[in-house]
Amino acid sequence: MGTEGMRKICVVGASGKLGQYMVRQCLERGYEVVGVCREQSVPKLAAFEGRMTVVPGPTNDPDVIRRAVDGCDGVLTVLVPWGVRQYASGTAQAVLDHARPGARLVFSCGWHITRDGKDRYSRLFILGVRIAAVLGRLVRAVQIDDQVEACRRVFDSDTRWTVVRGSTLKEGESEGLPVWSRHVGDPVLASDRTRRVDFALFMVAALTDDELVQEAPAIVGCRTPSALAHARGPASGG
Numbered sequence: 001m002g003t004e005g006m007r008k009i010c011v012v013g014a015s016g017k018l019g020q021y022m023v024r025q026c027l028e029r030g031y032e033v034v035g036v037c038r039e040q041s042v043p044k045l046a047a048f049e050g051r052m053t054v055v056p057g058p059t060n061d062p063d064v065i066r067r068a069v070d071g072c073d074g075v076l077t078v079l080v081p082w083g084v085r086q087y088a089s090g091t092a093q094a095v096l097d098h099a100r101p102g103a104r105l106v107f108s109c110g111w112h113i114t115r116d117g118k119d120r121y122s123r124l125f126i127l128g129v130r131i132a133a134v135l136g137r138l139v140r141a142v143q144i145d146d147q148v149e150a151c152r153r154v155f156d157s158d159t160r161w162t163v164v165r166g167s168t169l170k171e172g173e174s175e176g177l178p179v180w181s182r183h184v185g186d187p188v189l190a191s192d193r194t195r196r197v198d199f200a201l202f203m204v205a206a207l208t209d210d211e212l213v214q215e216a217p218a219i220v221g222c223r224t225p226s227a228l229a230h231a232r233g234p235a236s237g238g
C-alpha cells in the first residue's frame with residue numbers, strides 16, 4: 001500500500017451502479033468527491049446531495065473532464081462501451097489529458113480487455129463477446145471495439161494508471177476485497193463472479209495501492225470457490 005495524501009477524488013460515471021458504490025465508499029473514507037455524469041442522470045445522485053460536487057455533462061467532453069478533475073489526487077473512471085461516438089475512448093483520453101501529472105487513474109472494464117494477449121478465454125466467453133459486439137453495432141447502441149481502444153490508450157500512457165478488469169457482476173452484500181490475477185484463465189479466477197459493490201471496493205482501494213500502478217488486474221470475488229481454493233497458494237497477482 002502507498003500513495004499518501006489522497007484527498008480529493010473524481011468519479012467519472014458517478015451515476016451508474018458502480019459509480020454510486022464508489023462515491024459512497026470514497027465519502028466513507030473521508031475523501032472530497034467530485035462526480036461526473038450525464039445531465040439527465042444527476043437526480044440519481046440525490047442521496048449524496050450536499051456531500052459531493054456534481055459536474056453534469058458527457059464524460060467524453062474534454063472541457064467537462066478538465067473542470068471535474070481539477071485538483072484531484074485520483075480519478076476513478078467507469079469505462080462503458082455505450083453509443084457509437086467513441087464514448088469510452090473519448091472519456092479515457094479526456095482523463096489522460098487533463099488529470100494532474102502524478103494523479104492515480106483507475107479505470108473499470110471487463111475481462112474481455114487484454115493487455116498483453118496472454119489471457120485465455122473459454123469459447124463460450126469469446127462467443128458471448130462477439131455476439132454482444134455484433135448485436136451492439138447493429139442496433140447502434142454498443143461499441144465494444146471502442147472500449148478496447150480506450151484501454152489501449154491507457155496502457156500506452158505513462159500515467160499512474162490501473163485498469164481493473166471485472167468478471168461477471170452480481171448485486172449483493174460485500175464479501176470483501178476481491179482477489180486478482182494478471183491473466184484471465186488463471187485458476188483463481190475460474191468462478192467468474194464478483195459482487196458489484198466489491199468491484200467498487202477494489203477500484204477505490206487501488207487509489208492507495210502502488211503495487212497496482214500500471215497493472216491490469218482481472219478480479220474475482222474473494223469468497224468464490226475458485227478464490228477460496230487458491231487462498232493458500234499464490235495467485236500470479238494479488
Ligand SMILES: NC(=O)c1ccc[n+]([C@@H]2O[C@H](COP(=O)([O-])OP(=O)(O)OC[C@H]3O[C@@H](n4cnc5c(N)ncnc54)[C@H](OP(=O)(O)O)[C@@H]3O)[C@@H](O)[C@H]2O)c1
Pocket residue numbers: 013014015016017018019037038040041044078079080082083087108109110111165166167168169196
Ligand atoms: N455488467 C457486467 O456484468 C460487467 C461485467 C464486467 C465488467 N463490467 C464493467 O463494469 C463497469 C460498470 O458497468 P455496469 O454494467 O455495472 O454499469 P453501471 O455501473 O450501471 O454503469 C453504466 C454507466 O454507463 C452510463 N451509460 C448508460 N447508458 C449510456 C449511454 N447511452 N451513453 C453514455 N453513457 C451511458 C451510465 O450513465 P447514466 O447514469 O448517465 O445512465 C453509467 O455511468 C464497466 O466498466 C463495465 O465494463 C461490467
